[in-house]
Amino acid sequence: MVDKPAPDATRRSEKSRRAIYDAALALVGEVGYPRTTVEGIAARAGVGKQTIYRWWSSKADVLLEAFLALGEQVARTAGQEPYAIPDTGDLAADLKAVLRATVDELLDPRFEVPSRALAAEGLVNEQVGREFVSKLLEPQLQLYVARLRAAQGTGEVRGDVDPRIALELFVSPLAQRWLQRTGPISYDYTDTLVEYALHGIAPRLPAARPAAGPARRV
Amino acid sequence: MVDKPAPDATRRSEKSRRAIYDAALALVGEVGYPRTTVEGIAARAGVGKQTIYRWWSSKADVLLEAFLALGEQVARTAGQEPYAIPDTGDLAADLKAVLRATVDELLDPRFEVPSRALAAEGLVNEQVGREFVSKLLEPQLQLYVARLRAAQGTGEVRGDVDPRIALELFVSPLAQRWLQRTGPISYDYTDTLVEYALHGIAPRLPAARPAAGPARRV
Amino acid sequence: MVDKPAPDATRRSEKSRRAIYDAALALVGEVGYPRTTVEGIAARAGVGKQTIYRWWSSKADVLLEAFLALGEQVARTAGQEPYAIPDTGDLAADLKAVLRATVDELLDPRFEVPSRALAAEGLVNEQVGREFVSKLLEPQLQLYVARLRAAQGTGEVRGDVDPRIALELFVSPLAQRWLQRTGPISYDYTDTLVEYALHGIAPRLPAARPAAGPARRV
Amino acid sequence: MVDKPAPDATRRSEKSRRAIYDAALALVGEVGYPRTTVEGIAARAGVGKQTIYRWWSSKADVLLEAFLALGEQVARTAGQEPYAIPDTGDLAADLKAVLRATVDELLDPRFEVPSRALAAEGLVNEQVGREFVSKLLEPQLQLYVARLRAAQGTGEVRGDVDPRIALELFVSPLAQRWLQRTGPISYDYTDTLVEYALHGIAPRLPAARPAAGPARRV
DNA sequence: CTGTAACCGAGACGGTACGTCGAGTCTTTCC
C-alpha cells in the first residue's frame, strides 16, 4: 500500500487556510462541535471539501490547528508572551494570579467551546489527544515547572519535590472542574487550591523551626 | 407540544435490556466508542432499533446505563461494597490503598474504554456529562469527603479545610493523567500525590501566619 | 464475497417508486440525460438517495424502468394494445401506417429524450443495452416478424425470406436516422423505405409471370 | 463576451498531441469510455491537464480527433484509400465484398470500443454527434452513393431510386445490429441483406403496376 | 544574444456528484 503522493505545501493557499480556520472556529462556537461538519466548514470558508481533506485528516485535526493558530494570533496581538508566569518572589501570590487569569480564560466563550471539544475528542482519539497535550497542554505546564523550580531555589518549596507532579495539585483540580463540570470555578476556589497545595491540608506540626520569612537562605 | 405517550415500563422486555447492555459494552470494547452504532448494538443484541430508541435517547445514554449496570453487577458479584474507603486511623495509608486500587481499575481494559468514552461524551454533551458526574463520579467522591471529615475529627486534617476541595488534590491529578494521557500512572505516582497533598509541598513553617485560625479542636 | 441481504420487495413503498419514475422522466426531459443525477432525482421525488440505490443499480437502470412503466401506463390509458400492426391484407399500406405512427412517436419530445438517452447508455453499458433491447426493442420487432409471416402466407412476401432480417430493411434505416441524426425523418421517407424494401430497388425484370393482384392464391 | 485569445497553434507541441491521442485510445480500450477521464489521459500522456483543455473542449472531442487520426494513420499504412468501393460491374458482389470488410472492422476490438463510445456520445451530445456523422459516417456513406449512381448508369438500379436512401437498406441494419446488439453479425447476414435489398423481398411480379415508370434508359 | 511571451508539466483550487453509512422515524407483522 502506498501513501498518496503528498501535496506540495509550497503551493498551498494561505487564504484558504485562514478561511478554514475562521470558519471552523466560528462554527464550533455557534453550533457546537458535534454539529460542526467538514462540509459546513468548507461551505462557510468558500472552499472545496477536497482542500480540507488535502491538508487535514479530520474535523478534529482542523480544529486543533485552528485553535493553535488562534492562540498564536492572540499572543501576537497581545504583544508579549501572555502565558508567562510572573516571579515576584511570592510563589503563592504568583500562582493565584496565574490561576485567576486561567479562570477568566476558561470562562471566555471564545475559548471554551473549541478547547472543550478538542479535549473531548482527545480522550477518545489517541492521536488527537497526544497532539493536544504535547502542543497545547504540556508547554503551559512546563511554565509551572519552571516557576516551581525557581521556588525551590529560594526555599519556598522543598527541594525533594517533583515539580511536574506538584503542579498537578492545583492545575488538575481546576481542569477537572471545568472539563467535567464537577463543581463551580471561581477566584476563591483557585486561591483555596493554591493554599491547600502549598501549605498542605494537615495542621501545622507544633515542632518545626522558629525561623521567619520565606526562607531566605542562600 | 406533548411528550410522546411514554412507553409502559411494566411490559418491558428484561431480556432485551440485558442483551442491549451486553452488546453495547462488547462493541465499545471491540471497536471503540465512535465506531459503535445504535444499529450495530441492535443487530448484535438481536433487537429492533426501535426498542433502543423507545427506552433510551442516544448511544451515550445506552452506554451510561450499561456501564452503571455493569458496576452494580460487579458489586453484587464481589459481595460487598467495593468502593468503600477503609478507615484504619491512618489517613495517608488509607488513601494510598484506595488510590492504588483505583489505578488498577483504570488500567483494567474492561473499564477503560467505556468509561473513557463516557467521560469524553460528557465533556461535549452536557446532559450526559451531568448524569455521568452525578451517578458515577460524585458518589465516589463523597466517599472521600466522608473519610476526610473523619480525619478532621481525629485531627489528622485541619478543621477549616473544605473536604470537597481537598480530595481534588489527589483525585484530580490522577483523573487528568488517565483521561488526557498527560503522564504515566503508577502506585508510586499516587503515593506521591497523597504525600504532597497531605503534607504540603512547602517546608513545614508554622510561623509566618497571623494566628487566629480555626481548627480549635478539643 | 456476499451480496448484501437483498431488500424485501413486499415492503417496498409504491409511492416512492412512482415519485422516482416521475422525477426521473421529468428531469431527463428538462435538463437532458447527462445532467440528470441520482441526487437530483431523489431530491425531486422527495426521497432519500438510499431508496434509489436500494432498488436500482444506476441512473440508467432507473430510467429504463421508468420508461417501461411509462409505456405500460400509456398503453393502459389508450385502452387497447397500441403497438399492434394492422393486417388489412395490403402489406405495404400496413407497414406505411405503422411507420408513420412510429415517426410521430419518435418526434414526440415526451419520448424522444429518454429513449435516446437509454439507447445511448445501452451502446456503452452492455447490461443496460441487453435489457433495452430485450424489453423494449425486440418485442416490437417481433410484431413485424408476425406481420411478415402472415404476408408470406398470402404470397405477398417470398417464402424463403427471413422475416427477422427483412424487417430491418425498413426499421433500421429509420432508427439510424433518428438516433444518429444522419438525415431527416418524414412520412415520405418511411413510405419510400417501405417501397424500396418491398419491391426492391432493381428494375422489374421483363420476364416473370403474367398474374395479377397481390397473389390471392389459396 | 470575448472568446479567449485562442492559442497559437504554430507553437503547439506535436509530441504532446500524439501522446494524448495514444493515451486516449489506450484508456478507452482498457477501461471503457465512461471510466476514461481527462485527468487519466493527461497523466498517462505525461501532460498537464491544461494542455488538453487548451486544444480540445471535452473528452469526446479528444477521442473523436484521436480516432480520426488513427483512421488516417491506418490509411497511410495501408498505402491507398482503404474504404473505396470496388466497381467490378457486378453491384451485388461489390457490395457484399465491402460489407464483409466492414464486418471484419466492426469486430476488430481496436476499433470497436472507441467507435462505439463515440457513437454513443454522439447520440446524446448533439455537437459530437454532428461531427461524428459529418467527419466519419457521411464520407463513407457517400462512397455507396457514388457506387449506386454508377449502377444506375448501367441499369442495375432503377433510375428513380434515391441512392442516399437506398444505401440505408443494407448499411443501417448492419449498423443497428452492431451498435445496439440486436443480433449477430456475419458474412451470411450481410450477404442476405444485399440480396434482399437489391432484389426486393417480394416475388418478382412485374405486373400490377400502372406502367409509366422511369428508368427509360437507352 | 537576450528579453519576453507563449506553451508546457504539474497540481492546487472551488465545485458537483458519487455511492455509503448511520441517525432517528415509520410501518408491518407477530406474539
Next chain:
DNA sequence: GGAAAGACTCGACGTACCGTCTCGGTTACAG
C-alpha cells in the same frame, strides 16, 4: 401494546473528476 424487522427520509461522509487557475521551466522569436 411491546418487539423484531427493516424500509424510509435525511444529512454527512470521504473520493473522484470536472474545468479553472497559478506556478516555475523551457523554448522560440523579436529587438
